[in-house]
Amino acid sequence: MTDETDLIVVGGGPAGVEAALAASERGLSVRLVDEAPQAGGQVYRAPPRAFGAKSQQKADRLGVALRDRLCASTVQTHFDHIVWSVSPGYRIDALGPNGAVSWRARAVIAATGAQERVVPFPGWTLPGVTGLAGATIMLKSQGMLPGGLTLVAGQGPLLLAVAMGILKAGGKLAAVVDLASQAEWLADWPAIASRPDLAWRGLSWQMALRRAGVPMLYRHAIREAEAKGDQLLVTLGPVDAGGAPIAGPEREFLVDAVTVGNGLTAATDITRLLRAGHRFEALRGGWVPERDEDFRTTLSGLYVAGDGAGIAGAAAAAIDGRLAALAVAHDLGRLSDETYQRLTMPLRRKARKAKRFGTAMAKLMALRPAQVAAIAAGTIVCRCEDVTRGEICAAVREGARGVNQVKAWTRCGMGPCQGRICGDIIGQLVTGTGNARVEAGYFTGRTPFRPLPLDELAPPIAYGDLQLPPPAPL
Numbered sequence: 001m002t003d004e005t006d007l008i009v010v011g012g013g014p015a016g017v018e019a020a021l022a023a024s025e026r027g028l029s030v031r032l033v034d035e036a037p038q039a040g041g042q043v044y045r046a047p048p049r050a051f052g053a054k055s056q057q058k059a060d061r062l063g064v065a066l067r068d069r070l071c072a073s074t075v076q077t078h079f080d081h082i083v084w085s086v087s088p089g090y091r092i093d094a095l096g097p098n099g100a101v102s103w104r105a106r107a108v109i110a111a112t113g114a115q116e117r118v119v120p121f122p123g124w125t126l127p128g129v130t131g132l133a134g135a136t137i138m139l140k141s142q143g144m145l146p147g148g149l150t151l152v153a154g155q156g157p158l159l160l161a162v163a164m165g166i167l168k169a170g171g172k173l174a175a176v177v178d179l180a181s182q183a184e185w186l187a188d189w190p191a192i193a194s195r196p197d198l199a200w201r202g203l204s205w206q207m208a209l210r211r212a213g214v215p216m217l218y219r220h221a222i223r224e225a226e227a228k229g230d231q232l233l234v235t236l237g238p239v240d241a242g243g244a245p246i247a248g249p250e251r252e253f254l255v256d257a258v259t260v261g262n263g264l265t266a267a268t269d270i271t272r273l274l275r276a277g278h279r280f281e282a283l284r285g286g287w288v289p290e291r292d293e294d295f296r297t298t299l300s301g302l303y304v305a306g307d308g309a310g311i312a313g314a315a316a317a318a319i320d321g322r323l324a325a326l327a328v329a330h331d332l333g334r335l336s337d338e339t340y341q342r343l344t345m346p347l348r349r350k351a352r353k354a355k356r357f358g359t360a361m362a363k364l365m366a367l368r369p370a371q372v373a374a375i376a377a378g379t380i381v382c383r384c385e386d387v388t389r390g391e392i393c394a395a396v397r398e399g400a401r402g403v404n405q406v407k408a409w410t411r412c413g414m415g416p417c418q419g420r421i422c423g424d425i426i427g428q429l430v431t432g433t434g435n436a437r438v439e440a441g442y443f444t445g446r447t448p449f450r451p452l453p454l455d456e457l458a459p460p461i462a463y464g465d466l467q468l469p470p471p472a473p474l
Contacts, residue, residue: 013041015306016111018321084448123225132261147257156365243371263365272445284310313358384415
């Protein structure tokens with residue numbers, strides 16, 4: 001037997017919290033489920049409660065305000081709960097501190113955010129190499145530095161954010177290595193200037209890094225990383241506008257840690273599992289759910305909001321969350337057409353403005369096919385199953401015509417991450433070996449979304465209690 005509610009929101013970031021709040025304000029019964037201990041998502045991640053009140057007070061004021069509003073609402077919150085399955089009829093299965101739980105809902109908003117992308121290079125699986133998002137969690141949630149001396153590399157705004165986080169925490173930076181050029185940062189200046197607060201913050205970060213004497217290497221990327229005792233020897237080199245290595249002087253850095261990231265992709269576990277329609281949008285993070293202007297997917301009762309519907313940034317995600325919740329309230333008969341239009345019109349105007357800035361950042365984070373094409377044949381792409389680029393491309397040459405067939409032939413994407421880390425890269429490799437990106441497709445959604453202890457999902461049972469079927473006749 002499962003509890004039933006009007007709306008379940010999966011994801012406790014800006015989009016999810018605003019969706020839950022807006023829906024509860026319209027009189028809907030709402031559950032908000034997230035695997036983190038507190039609301040905020042990645043951008044407003046809260047420090048652990050065990051760190052004390054002083055640490056909580058130092059957290060981002062926007063995140064604190066978000067959590068305070070949620071606490072004062074009627075939303076039923078379920079933190080520390082891992083959603084591992086969403087079934088037709090909108091049954092949500094989760095695993096929490098007290099074991100397995102299930103709920104049913106009339107509607108679901110998937111506000112699952114984004115996941116980071118790392119374009120593989122030789123040595124990216126070594127200890128001491130982490131993603132930019134992973135480094136953010138270490139800094140925000142645990143107050144830990146990636147290492148004593150860290151090299152930060154990749155592309156997009158998270159690059160500077162992590163570098164400044166390390167600097168503020170007392171760490172040392174060997175260099176900041178940006179795949180983009182300075183001209184690319186300025187190319188969409190009108191859109192960036194639409195958020196003068198964020199534009200100024202980015203400029204101030206760059207000035208602070210330069211004052212600290214941190215080398216800023218534009219249009220460069222990591223060629224390889226090699227273990228040298230307890231440290232990493234990292235080789236850098238110039239790249240062209242597509243991200244492919246070009247001739248030019250290489251530089252070496254001996255560091256304690258490397259943190260690297262090449263943008264974000266939409267987290268689409270739920271929509272892929274339920275077989276909602278998806279389309280490929282390179283500038284929004286790859287494969288994203290199809291949705292109408294009211295955030296409805298191709299499945300009745302399933303809505304998406306935030307970066308899980310396409311990368312656009314935290315400000316746009318928060319507004320989209322409220323819009324999606326109002327659409328749910330309208331569809332469930334809690335809002336008239338006239339009231340719905342009156343409430344959503346100003347929000348849509350704000351969303352368009354917020355997305356100007358978010359789209360400019362998304363362009364900087366977009367995958368560069370030439371960088372993927374330059375991955376060496378012996379480089380591991382699927383780190384869960386140790387599948388190399390050469391093995392993936394060999395499968396395509398031998399007849400595999402999509403990522404799911406490559407998965408069946410090579411086991412790439414079958415590990416604990418279920419292709420979240422490698423799926424986007426594998427799709428581009430399949431595309432670059434002679435298939436259109438749409439034909440390459442995306443990994444089919446499977447349950448469980450995350451690895452789970454089976455003894456938590458099934459009650460203990462003695463062998464003698466098993467109900468065995470009768471033997472088949474000879």
